[in-house]
C-alpha cells in the first residue's frame with residue numbers, strides 16, 4: 001500500500017525524486033490542496049489521478065516551481081523548489097521536462113526549430129550536432145519526417161509528440177506529463193502510452209503523469225496516487241488500487257456515475273437555493 | 281453614498297496596484313536588456329517586425345499630413361501676404377508636435393496592438409510558461425528584444441514621418457499653389473533650430489513616446505487574461521492607454537520645452 005510495496009523501506013529516502021510534505025495551496029481563498037503528502041519514486045512512472053478540476057495541473061506547477069505553496073514543502077532531488085532563486089530554479093529545470101496539456105509549441109517556429117530551441121538556448125553546440133540531436137529526438141517520437149512542418153499543420157497527437165521530443169531534448173532526469181492522453185484518438189493514445197513507458201525505461205527517467213484517463217494510466221504506471229477535493233484519497237500500485245475496498249476508489253477506477261463522489265460543484269441545498277430568489 | 285465612495289476607493293487602489301506592477305515590469309524589462317549583447321540577432325529581427333513593417337503607414341500618413349498642412353497654412357497665410365513663411369509653419373508643426381505625436385499614435389495602432397496580441401496569445405497558449413519550464417527567461421528571450429527594437433524604431437519612424445511630411449508640404453505649396461520655393465526652404469532654414477526644435481521634438485519627445493508605447497503594449501500583453509476575450513481586451517487597452525499617455529505627456533513636455541516660463 002505504500003512505497004515499500006515496490007522498494008524496501010530502508011531505501012526509500014534516496015529513492016524518492018520528489019517529496020511533498022503538508023502541501024496546502026489556495027486559489028481565490030478556495031483550498032485546492034489541504035495538507036497533502038506525496039512521494040514520487042525515482043526511475044519509475046508515477047501517476048497522479050483525479051477528476052477534472054481537482055488541481056492536477058496545479059500540482060505539476062507547484063512541483064516545477066511555477067507556483068508557490070501556501071504551506072508545506074516540496075523537494076525535488078532534495079532541494080526545496082519554492083525557496084530557490086530564479087537562477088537556481090532555472091538550473092533545476094534544465095534537468096526537468098514538462099509536457100503541457102496543450103503542447104505549447106512555439107507557433108512561429110517549425111517542428112525542427114521547436115525541438116532545437118532548448119539546445120540552442122542552453123548549449124553552444126555546432127549546427128551539425130544540433131541537427132543530429134534533433135533528428136534523434138524526432139526519430140524517438142516517430143516524427144523525423146515532419147521536421148519541416150509548422151505547429152499549425154500538426155494533428156493534436158503529433159503536436160504532443162513534438163512537444164515530448166522538445167521536452168527530452170536536453171536529456172532531463174524527470175518528465176512531468178500533464179494529461180498526455182486527453183483528447184487523443186485510440187491510436188495516438190496507444191502510441192503515447194508505449195512512448196512514455198519506453199522513454200522512461202530507456203533513458204532511466206522519472207516520469208510523473210497527471211491524468212484522468214484511468215485505463216491508459218493504470219496500464220503504464222508503477223505507482224498511483226488518487227486525489228480528490230484537495231486530499232490524497234488513496235495510493236498504491238495499480239493492483240492495490242484495483243481491488244481497493246474504498247467505494248470512492250472503486251467509483252473512480254471503474255468509472256461508475258454513482259458513488260460517493262458528487263457530480264455537482266459545491267452548492268447550497270437545491271431546495272433552499274430555488275426558494276432564495278422568491279424570498280429576496 | 282458610502283458604497284459609491286468605497287467603489288471609488290477600490291477603483292483608485294486597483295489603478296495604483298496596476299501602476300506598481302507596471303513599474304516592476306519595466307524594471308525587470310530593463311534588467312533583461314543586457315541579454316541582447318549576447319543575442320543581437322533577436323533585436324535585429326524585431327527591428328524589422330516593428331520598424332520596417334511600420335514604414336508604409338508612416339510614409340503615407342506623413343505625406344498626407346504634410347500636404348494638408350500646406351493647404352491649410354496657405355489658406356490662412358495668403359490673406360496676410362505671408363505665404364513665404366509656409367515652409368516654417370509646416371516644418372515647425374511637424375517637428376514639434378505632429379511628427380512625434382502622430383507617429384506614436386500610428387505606432388500604437390500598427391505595432392503596439394500587434395505586440396500585445398502576440399504576447400497575450402503566447403501566454404494564453406502556454407508558450408511563455410513552457411519557455412520558463414525550459415529554463416529560458418521570456419523577459420530576456422521574448423520581451424527585451426521587442427522592447428528595445430520598439431524604442432529604437434519610434435524615433436527613427438518619427439524622423440521619417442517628419443521628413444516626408446515636409447516634402448508633402450513642399451509639393452502642395454510650391455509645386456501646386458505656386459509659393460516661391462527659395463523662400464519656402466530659406467525661411468525654414470532660418471527659423472527651425474536644431475536643438476530647440478529638432479532635438480526636443482523629434483528626439484526627446486519621440487523617445488519618451490516610444491518608451492511609453494512599447495512599455496504599455498508589452499505590459500498589457502503580459503498581464504492579459506489567458507483567454508481570447510482577455511487578449512482582445514488587452515489589445516484595445518493598449519491602443520487607448522498609449523493614446524492617452526502620449527497626449528498627456530505631450531502636453532507636459534510641450535509646456536516644459538516650448539512654454540514661456
Ligand SMILES: Nc1ncnc2c1ncn2[C@@H]1O[C@H](COP(=O)(O)OP(=O)(O)O)[C@@H](O)[C@H]1O
Pocket residue numbers: 027028032051052053054055056057058059
Ligand atoms: N489561474 C487560475 N486562477 C484561479 N483559479 C484557477 C486557475 N487555474 C486553475 N484554477 C482552479 O483551480 C482548480 C484546479 O485546476 P487544475 O489544476 O487546472 O485542475 P485539473 O488539472 O485537475 O483539471 C480548478 O477548480 C480551477 O478552476
Ligand SMILES: [Mg+2]
Pocket residue numbers: 056057058101178179
Ligand atoms: Mg489540468
